[in-house]
Amino acid sequence: MRPEAELHRDRPHRVAVLVRPGVMPLELGLVHQLFGSARRQSGPGAGTLLYDVVTCTLEPGPVPTDADFPIHVSHGPDVIDDAGTVLVPASEEPGQPETGGALGPALAGALARVRPGVRIASICTGAFVLAAAGLLDGRRATTHWRSADTFRRQFPHIELDPDVLFTDGGDVLTSAGEAAGIDLCLHLIRRDHGAAVAADVARRTVVPPYREGGQAQYVPQPVPEAGGTSTAPARAWALEHLDRPVSLSELAERASMSVRTFTRRFRAETGCSPGRWLTRQRVERARVLLEETDRPVEVIADDVGFGTGASLRAHFRDVVGVSPGVYRATFRGGMPQD
Known part of the structure; x- marks a missing residue:
């Protein structure tokens, strides 16, 4: 995470959504719904929208979707020139990078409009576009688990993690299957404006502000376990006791399982x-x-069970990318104090 909230205080941050033939309406809609409902929570301008979401395509006009209806897109790729974030949803249309097609000069030209320092993110198999454009070289990425093997064959030089819901490389991000776009958008809103704004957007949309785990939980298991109980009660109990040490054996006992079974x-x-x-x-x-x-x-640190400030700082930096002091200064104002 970078202290980016300051970037959007004077005017809404423009999010350009670059759609192609075969776009999935769900992916397009979730971007508008999530970013479009993010509002300033307090202070001057409370209640004002924080993002300006604009849909664009390579050739303005009707764009076929993967459903039985097209969408009309008025804007061409020139809107990318003023965007602070560019999102690339997936497409299953023949000839697209997802289906083995080339990037193509028009699509390559649109991506070339992304200014240095502007972040670009993909939803689902939109990661194939970023990879074909060379934007994922030397970076960690993800895509829909069903497309993981195809991605590895096409881009063997890119580190693919098919288990996570999204990856954050700073100015280049990728997400897993369609609904993981929700996780990615909430993550970007949280990164820009903090947990309170992201939580408000999640409440409006009736989705969890943070989803546990990764997409591995959605991959069909070759041999389903019959008659098993869930670890959900143990997780719920752990959330109520984060202020103290929680051992693996204690969690397994809460779920009435052996440690080995519980872990699996x-x-x-x-x-x-x-x-x-x-x-x-x-x-x-x-x-x-x-x-x-x-x-x-x-x-x-004591409240959340890390025990010491040093432990909190180390884990916080590892997960969020900055120190607790810098994070607080970004979202509450003032100078960082660690």
Whole structure:
């Protein structure tokens, strides 16, 4: 995460959505719904919209979708010139990079309009476009789990992580299958304006502000486990006790499972290990406390179960990308204090 909230205080941040024939209406709609409902929470201009979302295409006019209706797009790729964020949804149309086609001069030209420092993100198999344009070289990326093998064959030099919901490389981001675009958009809103704004958008849209785990939980299992119980009650209990140490054996006992069974089922349900999940939940709790309270970092570390300020700082920087002090200064004002 970078301290980007300051970039959008004077005017709405423009989000350009570059659609192609075969676009999925869900992916296009979720971008408009999420960014379009983000509002300033307090202070001067409270309630004003924080983003200006504009849809564009290579040739303005009717654009076929993967449904039984087209959409009409009035804007050409020139709107990308003034965008602060460019989003590339997926397309399953023949001839597109997702289906083995070339990038093409028109699409390459549109992407060339993205100014240095402007972030660009893909939804679902839109990652094929970013990869074909060379934007993912030397970066970690993800895409829909069903397309992972195809992606690896086409772009063997790119590090693909098919288990996560999205990747954040700073100015280049990718997300998994269609609904993971929701996770990506909320992440960008949170990165720009903090957890409170992202939570408000999530409430308006009736989706979780942060989804646990990755897309591994949605991949069909070769041999489903019959008659098994869920780890959800243990996770709910852990969220109520983040202020103290929570051991793997304690979680397994809460779920009435052996540690081995619990660990296997936990990963199948959430896409990550219990330890990684606990760390992320503690960081998310710390993020909210840094935004909404004046408690010192050492106190927050104790509140969320990290024990020491040094431990909180290390985990927070690893997950969020900056120190707790810089994060607080970004979203509450003032000078960083660590």
